[in-house]
Amino acid sequence: MRRVAMLILGGAVAAAGVGCGSDSSIDYGFYSNNHGENPAMEKKVITVDSTERIEQNQQLGLTAEGTIKGEAPGILLRVIVQDVFETSFTDGTETPPGSRVMAVEVQVVNAGSRVFNDNPASGTTIVDASGKKYKSHPGQVEIDGGELFPEPLGLQPRDQRTALVPFVVPVGVNIKQVGFQIDKGGEKGLWRVP
Template identity: 85%
Template sequence: MRRLAMLILGGAVAAAGVGCGSDSSIDYGFYSNNHGENPAMEKKVITVDSTERIEQNQQLGLTAEGTIKGKAPGILLRVIVQDVFETSFTDGTKTPPGMRVMAVEVQIANAGARVFDDSPAAGTTVIDAAGKKYKSLPGTASVDGGEMFPNPFGLQPQDQRTALVPFVVPEGVNIKQVEFQVDKGGESGLWRIP
């Protein structure tokens, strides 16, 4: 029994030493989905190298996963843009003439050590084929096809949430990219829409 306790203690000390080096460009985050919502994401260890990761985050395809750091220490998200589709308001909001309603379905997993409490809608932008950017609607709007991210939003470490971000864009506009930025000054990911 005593030997087993020493082995466990030794393993804990060795695990605590992982990542203790002089290279400050590497962060180590751990994400475990304890809710059984997405078994493929369970117990996945994330190693983050800033330069390579930022380059990869600008070349993401739809349904690809980006690992994005916030400006504040301890903010690290795994983000997937799952879908972009046309929809309609369900709260009585009128669609302006010549415009249409779009929704972006985003999955966010908190792989950091701190609560992520910024609004995902505020950090999400859609970009058309001409490069014009469109900001999301306020958090009070609701659309058909799923739930909206709540505002205020608080995502505990190791938790995840999938919800919609609504947009109003001109009819005929072809949405080609979705950008997601973590808080003001944080990193961003860019998903290309086929």
């Protein structure tokens, strides 16, 4: 009888330990950049949502950093959506009637082992309150507020670049999310816009 009581008591203590949460079950918001691509970059601990969370379609806040892996080996970016704001073309490009120009400021850090040449603008989208997606404005233009990503980007491992991605959207559209994907087979990040 004493042995049965000890087993029951031991089980209750173990259950209480699980219920209170061990270090492995507590979510502190610190994640390792552990994709096996660039050990020097991946040793850094970053305060971001993990790739697993991004795959579950949970959203990051503006200025939060997401680690996005491409389909090709060696392609890994640390991406921060810094800002979303209204702007205008400064190169003579006309804004269609009933539309406005929006800019998304994106910082990309090459955390992979290969040169990243794709233009981040091609993988950036914005989503309005109704769920409609908008692709970035095609071609090279100039907008007020900063420079656009060059084509090709040529971002070496460990290098970073911050630039703007332009969009043309209808007047009155409320932008609620920014999406980022390196390529069709790569991971996705989703940022919420306040």
